[in-house]
Amino acid sequence: MLRALDIRDMLIIDRLELTFQPGLNALTGETGAGKSILLDSLGFVLGWRGRAELVRQGAEQGEVVAEFELPEGHPAHAVLADAGLPGGEELILRRVNTAEGRKTAWVNDRRCSGEVLRALSGTLIELHGQHDDRGLLNPRGHRAMLDAYAEAEDKLAAVRSAWGQMSTARKVLAQTEAALTSMRAEEEFLRHSVAELDKLDPQPGEDADLDARRRMMQGAERIRDDVARAFALMGGDGAEGAMADAVRWLEGVSDHAEGQLEEPIAALGRALIELGEAQDGVNSCLQVLEFNPSELEQIEERLFAIRALARKHDVAPDELGPFADTLRDRLNRLDASDADISDKRAAVAAAQATYDKAAEALSSLRQSAARALDKAVMGELAPLKMERAVFQTEIAPGDPGPDGIDAVAFTVATNPGAPSGPLNKIASGGELSRFLLALKVCLTGEDSARTMIFDEIDRGVGGATADAVGRRLASLAHGGQVLVVTHSPQVAARAAHHWRVQKQVAGDQTLSTVTPLSVPDRIDEIARMVAGDTITDEARAAARALLEA
Known part of the structure; x- marks a missing residue:
C-alpha cells in the first residue's frame, strides 16, 4: 500500500506531502490543475519512462520520495532480496533528477538502478487508464491474467516443469548428435x-x-x-x-x-x-x-x-x-552411439508426450476459465450501460513454450454483429474505460497486494453509469487501496478519502497544490463538479445526496 508521497521541485510543484489511506482515494480538480503531474511524479520515483523535463524551472534538482507498506509475503520482498537490498515492513523509494537530466535512485537508503525500481513497481502499482500500455491493454499480459483468474498455478507449474525437462532432453540429444556427427567424420x-x-x-x-x-x-x-x-x-x-x-x-x-x-x-x-x-x-x-x-x-x-x-x-x-x-x-x-542416440530420442519423445499432456490440460482449463470470465465481464457491463457490447477471451494456438501452447487476447465488439478486436483498437474513450473497469473487477478477486491507480477511467460517462463506476471502484478498494483521478462527482462521492488539486499563481510562478478535504470541503468540491465555478445551494444539496447515497 502507498502510504506517503513527498514531491519537491517537480514541474509546477514546489513542495507537496501527501499521506494516503487504505480504500478508495479520489483526486479531483479542474483540468490542468496538476493531477497528471502527481502520476508523473509517482511514475518517476518508480522508474517509469515519462517526461524528459521534470525539474521545476529555476530549481537545481527535483526529488520524489514514496513510502510503501509491505505486508509479509508481498512479492516486493523477493525483488529486494534478488537485488541485495534491505527489506522490512517499510519500503522507501527516493529518486532525484538534476536540472541537467542526471537521475539517481535509492531504495531504503541504498543506491539502486532504474531497472530495480521498475521491477519493484510491477509489484507495487497497477496503473489503468485509456493510455495504459502496461496493464490490461497490453495483450502480452492477457494470458497471465487469465491464468490467475483460472487459479492455474498447479497446471502452469506442471507445464513449466515438463517444458524444462523436454528442453533438457532436446539439448542432450542435440549434443549427442553433434558429437556423433563429428565422430562419424573421423x-x-x-x-x-x-x-x-x-x-x-x-x-x-x-x-x-x-x-x-x-x-x-x-x-x-x-x-x-x-x-x-x-x-x-x-x-x-x-x-x-x-x-x-x-x-x-x-x-x-x-x-x-x-x-x-x-x-x-x-x-x-x-x-x-x-x-x-x-x-x-x-x-x-x-x-x-x-x-x-x-x-x-x-x-x-x-x-x-x-x-x-x-x-x-x-x-x-x-x-x-x-x-x-x-x-x-x-x-x-562411436560403435555404441546408435543405441545411445536411440535412447536419447526416446527420452525426447517421452518428455514431449509429458509436455503435450500437461499443456493440453492447461489449455482445457483456460478454455473453461475464458468462458467463465466472458460471462462475468458481460455481467459487469450491463450496469455500466454497455449491455449490447460483447467481451470475448480469444484463445488461439500459439508457439509452444514454458507457459503452454495458447495465445490469449481480450477482444471486444461494441455492438452485436460488429467485428471484434483488441480493447484499445475497438472501444472509444468512455467505452474503453468501462471495459477496463469491468475486466479489472472480474480479475482482481482477493488480490490486494498492489495499489491500483485509475487515471480518469470514468471519462465520457455520467449519471447512473458514473455511479456504477464509482461503486465498482469502491468495491475494488475494499481490503486494498485504489487511487482514482476523476472528474465525476458520482465517483468522487464514493471515495473514502478525497483530495483537491489546485493550480495557483504566486508572483510569476504557477504552482500546484493538493489539499485533503474535510466533509464540508468535500461537499463544496463535489458541488463544483456538479455545477461548475458557481456553486449553488442546489449543487450543494446534490453533493450531499451523492455522499449519503
Whole structure:
C-alpha cells in the first residue's frame, strides 16, 4: 500500500506531502490543475519512462520520495532480496533528477538502478487508464491474467516443469548428435589409427631402449677389436697366466722368506679374483657386441616406425600407448552411439508426450476459465450501460513454450454483429474505460497486494453509469487501496478519502497544490463538479445526496 508521497521541485510543484489511506482515494480538480503531474511524479520515483523535463524551472534538482507498506509475503520482498537490498515492513523509494537530466535512485537508503525500481513497481502499482500500455491493454499480459483468474498455478507449474525437462532432453540429444556427427567424420581415421597402433603396439620406454641398442650396434665394429685384444691380454696367455706364474713361484719360496711373502701372495690372490670379474664383464660386452646386421636393421625399422607415429599424432613416443587407448575409447563410443542416440530420442519423445499432456490440460482449463470470465465481464457491463457490447477471451494456438501452447487476447465488439478486436483498437474513450473497469473487477478477486491507480477511467460517462463506476471502484478498494483521478462527482462521492488539486499563481510562478478535504470541503468540491465555478445551494444539496447515497 502507498502510504506517503513527498514531491519537491517537480514541474509546477514546489513542495507537496501527501499521506494516503487504505480504500478508495479520489483526486479531483479542474483540468490542468496538476493531477497528471502527481502520476508523473509517482511514475518517476518508480522508474517509469515519462517526461524528459521534470525539474521545476529555476530549481537545481527535483526529488520524489514514496513510502510503501509491505505486508509479509508481498512479492516486493523477493525483488529486494534478488537485488541485495534491505527489506522490512517499510519500503522507501527516493529518486532525484538534476536540472541537467542526471537521475539517481535509492531504495531504503541504498543506491539502486532504474531497472530495480521498475521491477519493484510491477509489484507495487497497477496503473489503468485509456493510455495504459502496461496493464490490461497490453495483450502480452492477457494470458497471465487469465491464468490467475483460472487459479492455474498447479497446471502452469506442471507445464513449466515438463517444458524444462523436454528442453533438457532436446539439448542432450542435440549434443549427442553433434558429437556423433563429428565422430562419424573421423571414423575412417579412428579405425585406421587404432589398427595401426595396435599392430605396432609400442611399449613405455621402448623408444629409449631401442635408441640405446641402435647406437651400441652402430659403434660395435669400431670398439670390438680393442675389447677383444684387451680380453686376450687378460687371459691365460696374458695377465692371468703371468700372475698365476708369479703366485706359484712366490709360494715355492715363501717358506724360506720368514713370512715376508705372505701378504704379497694374498694380494695377488685378490688381484686374480678381480681380474676374473673383469674378464667376465669384458666377455659379456663381447657377446653383446656380437650381433647380426639384420638385427640392427630390425631395430632401426621399429624405432623409426614408433617415431613416425609419434610425429603423425603429435605426441611423445612414450604417450602412444595412452593415445591409442583414447582413440579406442572414441571408437567404442562411436560403435555404441546408435543405441545411445536411440535412447536419447526416446527420452525426447517421452518428455514431449509429458509436455503435450500437461499443456493440453492447461489449455482445457483456460478454455473453461475464458468462458467463465466472458460471462462475468458481460455481467459487469450491463450496469455500466454497455449491455449490447460483447467481451470475448480469444484463445488461439500459439508457439509452444514454458507457459503452454495458447495465445490469449481480450477482444471486444461494441455492438452485436460488429467485428471484434483488441480493447484499445475497438472501444472509444468512455467505452474503453468501462471495459477496463469491468475486466479489472472480474480479475482482481482477493488480490490486494498492489495499489491500483485509475487515471480518469470514468471519462465520457455520467449519471447512473458514473455511479456504477464509482461503486465498482469502491468495491475494488475494499481490503486494498485504489487511487482514482476523476472528474465525476458520482465517483468522487464514493471515495473514502478525497483530495483537491489546485493550480495557483504566486508572483510569476504557477504552482500546484493538493489539499485533503474535510466533509464540508468535500461537499463544496463535489458541488463544483456538479455545477461548475458557481456553486449553488442546489449543487450543494446534490453533493450531499451523492455522499449519503
